[in-house]
Amino acid sequence: MTVNRTIFGRPLRGVAFDVAVSGLVALFAVAGVVTQPGGWKATGVGLAMAVALLFRRSHPTPVAAVVGALALTQVIAGWGPQGYDIAVLIALYSVVKYADGLRDGILAGAVAAVGVVLAALQVRGPAAWWASAIYFGLITGAVWLVGLNVRTHRLYVLTLEERAATLEREREAESRAAVAEERTRIARELHDVVAHSMAVMIVQADGARFTIDRDPATAREAVKVVADTGRQALEEMRRLVGVLREPSRPEPVAAPGMAGEPGGGGLSAEPAHRRPALVELPELLDRFHAAGLRIAWTVTGEPPALPPGLELTVYRVVQEALTNALKHAGVGASVELDLGYSDDAVLVRAVDDGRGRPLVRPAPSGGHGLVGMRERVSVYDGSLTAGPRLAGGWRVEARLPLPSAAEGVAA
Template identity: 35%
Template sequence: MRTERDTRTGGASTDASVDGPARQKPSRWWLVDLVLVLGLLAYTIPFFAGYFPGRSLEGAGVAIVAVALCVPLLVRRRYPLASFTVIFVVASAHLALGLAPIPADLALVIGLYTVASRLPVRWSLPALILVVGWPLVAFVPRVRAGEADFDLLSLPVVLAAWIWTWGLLTRSRRQRAGEQARQREAYARVVAAEERNLIARELHDIVSHSLGTMVVMADGAAHQSSIEPRRAGEMMTRVGEAGRSAMVDMRRMLGVLRDGDDVARMPQPGLTDLDRLVEQTEATGVRVDATMHGERPELPPGVDLAAYRIVQEAFTNARKHGGLMLSEIQATITVHAEELELRIRDDGQGPRGADGKVPGHGLVGMRERVTAYGGSLHTGPRPGGGFEVRAVLPVGGGA
């Protein structure tokens, strides 16, 4: 190469953004709820004694009410709205029967929290209104009768509002966590797709160039075998060298697929390997004139690989589509202050119907590589005959 210096909810559905219990992995949250239920019942037991002396029926009724209030909490995560509804109905019923509030009524605020943390506001806000209204019905008569003061009335209202707000914050945090998880999954899918595209491009370049070179040289050796056996032997030797080189590249790529390593970490060819590329192409019987104008630049690895692959693919396309007219390929690499210009021209017939948008994996791969680095690519037939590929890759600034 010449160089010139120049979830389900019991009547309501949870938001899709909140992972419902039906989609959660099996956990031990039911143990937490069981302990909560047993603790609430144990806290309520002393109140039974207030009803038992001479009033066993009332005491039994309180026990039944306490159990009915607490048991729905066991399924509150799976059926938040149904669980809350049962608790509220039982709490309202025991007030209607004339029974005084008991500690088990705290199941109301626990149910409210579950609804607020798992369902939209359109469901949790009515639940809050019901829970706030319940102590008004329960304690206002006692306040009027002088059996309790106003503080006893305000405390459950404030507690209900605080629990509801806590539930909303919990739900918002779950939504953010779910959104972040989806964003991570989407990003991982994009990265995987880009990695597959990168590997596909590398495999295409390796296979199309190496095998194309081998086919041309093997055909030439078969033609020369009876005329110039020595020349045919040399060509077959080059076929073996090209095959071994392709095998090395293929093993490297397959190793990436097997081990999951980053393709960018592998040793990759660059413009310093163009001499070998020119030699392989000339071995097929096509003269190659490769020239670099300006100082050989210190390119970023990605740009260096892209430049090499573009030249390689242009050589491959020239041999593939040049036909019998192809006799020479000219490759000119010009180093400017902030960009690298690659111009590859041949005198073959080029892809039939070429208009600058010729279909095919080769030209598509070129365009993807150039676009990835913010460059430009122009391909098409030359006015005087032949085909031309011109690529510009930015190399200045932060490239």
Template identity: 40%
Template sequence: MDLHLRLAHWIRTHPRTIDVCLVLAILLLFVLPFAADGVPGYTLIVGVSMAVTVPLVWRRSRVVLSAGLVAGVSVLQLITGIEPVPAQFVILITLYTLAAHGPRWAGVGGLGLAVAGAAIGLVRYGDMIGLGPGQPVLTTVPLFLILLFLVESLVLLAWTLGDLSRSRRLAYRALEDRTRRLEVERQQERDLAAADERSHIAREMHDIVAHSLSVIITQADGARYASAQTPELAVRTLGTIAETGRGSLREMRRLLGVLRGDETASTRPLPTLDDVDSLVQSVRRSGVHVACRRTGSPRGDLPPGAELTAYRVIQESLTNVLRHAGAATTAEVVLDHGPRGLGITVDDDGRGAAADPATAGARQGIRGMTERVRLYDGSVAAAPRSGGGYRVEAFIPYTQA
């Protein structure tokens, strides 16, 4: 930080120290010499100087009180006829402080009082500067007007500088508040983005791991029972387990590579609706009879993200069939391209409402499906069927042009 910036910061953060130093400097330069020289009437000069100078110590902490003391002493001088002292210029400092730090009514009132006091002071003490009654009118009036203009200009200048300082301080404070609000909003946006990213990662991990593990567990159970009777079937089942595990591992590596920002990570295309048939085939190899039907024709476009969402809905629904529906289950997947969007229905004739609560989990899959579909203004409904089994229905509208 530059020296002048550090100095300005120190001045802003130590106002009382600055004011005390200012009072000491004024007393040292404009009061102490009169006391040291013992000039006639120095006691009165020192007393008046102290009376108008010491209140500057509180000029920013007690603005109106400090200005009132200075104004009271000055008015008392005009009334009693006590001559001005060299330290009387602190009136300009007081007027500046009123305009800069005091309430608006006090600043305006102080300006009016200072303007009137300057004019009255010139009349009251005119003989001290050659404006006495014995002087020629042609000389006195122009000189009086010139002095009045100069004095009132100093008064207006002090007040104007104070008002400018006030405006600058308020603008600086507004900028600080705005910067603080922006920092808070930026932190909130980062927190929201992090929370959204965590939810996204959780959905991806669940979809990848849950489906693959469900297939592996189902195939492993089948291989265990088939190994005693039909070893060839067990070998094929173990091959399916290995293939599913490798595919899951590839997906996991791809996801972790993206999270690490690894530019060399796999960037193969994400699943779309065209990959539903492969998904159905993998579930069929696990022993579940799955049929897939497509009805209607697309009347609009689904963005790639929406197609991935539709794929994940079907994947999660079939995973739940593998996990909860029971043995010898039949499932059907229906993709209906309607006039407003894509409808997805996954039915099975498994246990439905009678599914084992211990294996039902925390409904993380249904929650993840709902979050995904809502991103595209869609809806999801999942519930047991009245005649047995379970049904998942989802709707994803087409992209509006």
């Protein structure tokens, strides 16, 4: 658990460092109270500089102005350079690093250059004043350049952080848009399933009405079909309403590029408002085989009669899994596709070796890859796992529970 330690709205570490810097300046001021020109008055100027430096991060330009004014007072008094004048260099560094614009740093540098000359003129000793000016100028210039370098690095880091935050927001928006589009597509297909069921019910009900007198057995069978189809249509309607509800926060994609590109054509092209069925899987596999995948297809268990919506979901999961294998494993990759049926679930497993050649053109999927598969599987309360394999390649596994007999699935 990370604890943010702050004081006065600022990080505790930064405040402690600024207090230490100010304490160092104050120490220089107090230590020279006896020997330095100006005595206690000079010490008071040094202590005022130390107090001003406590605000050098939040108000760098005003602090530099205060420290500069105090230094000017020292020059006017004729005390000459003092040990606590290190505060001038610290204020110069702070305004270059923390000021909103570099203009303040340039202005502070120009004022510091004038101060260098004035300070050199008050140096007592055998050396010429210009030698002292060069010495002070080199130190001041080095401090200014260090501040500029740190400022550039800090702004670069802030730019990278802002760019990363912007990219994260864009990825989240794209993910939400992909989920919304896929849910709309699923809802449209489920609508077609429900409409087909309603048509079957109408036809069977009309047939029962005309045959109930002369062929009661056939009429009873027709009424049974109406009842079974109605239960199935009601279940599909429940799922349709669930799809149309406000989608939850999309889950992050497990690997880059797993989302397929929307659009028709190519491997997954299908006419509008057409509902593919599992009997068309061999034709789908042939298209992927022609595109360059080496598919080993196995079916285990006895295929039960699936509701149309669930059958469509199984077909789409297989389609998207193979499209992702072709797109990311490449042409020539080997894919093991297992379609398993048990008493309570349908299991789809697609495993590729990742050893193909890159595609010249990306393969369109007609959906949104892992996002689309996850949405489709969740509609039927299923589970989806996807991720890289230690031996290389990718593994996708979806489990779709079968409706219970109590739900009256029509044969």
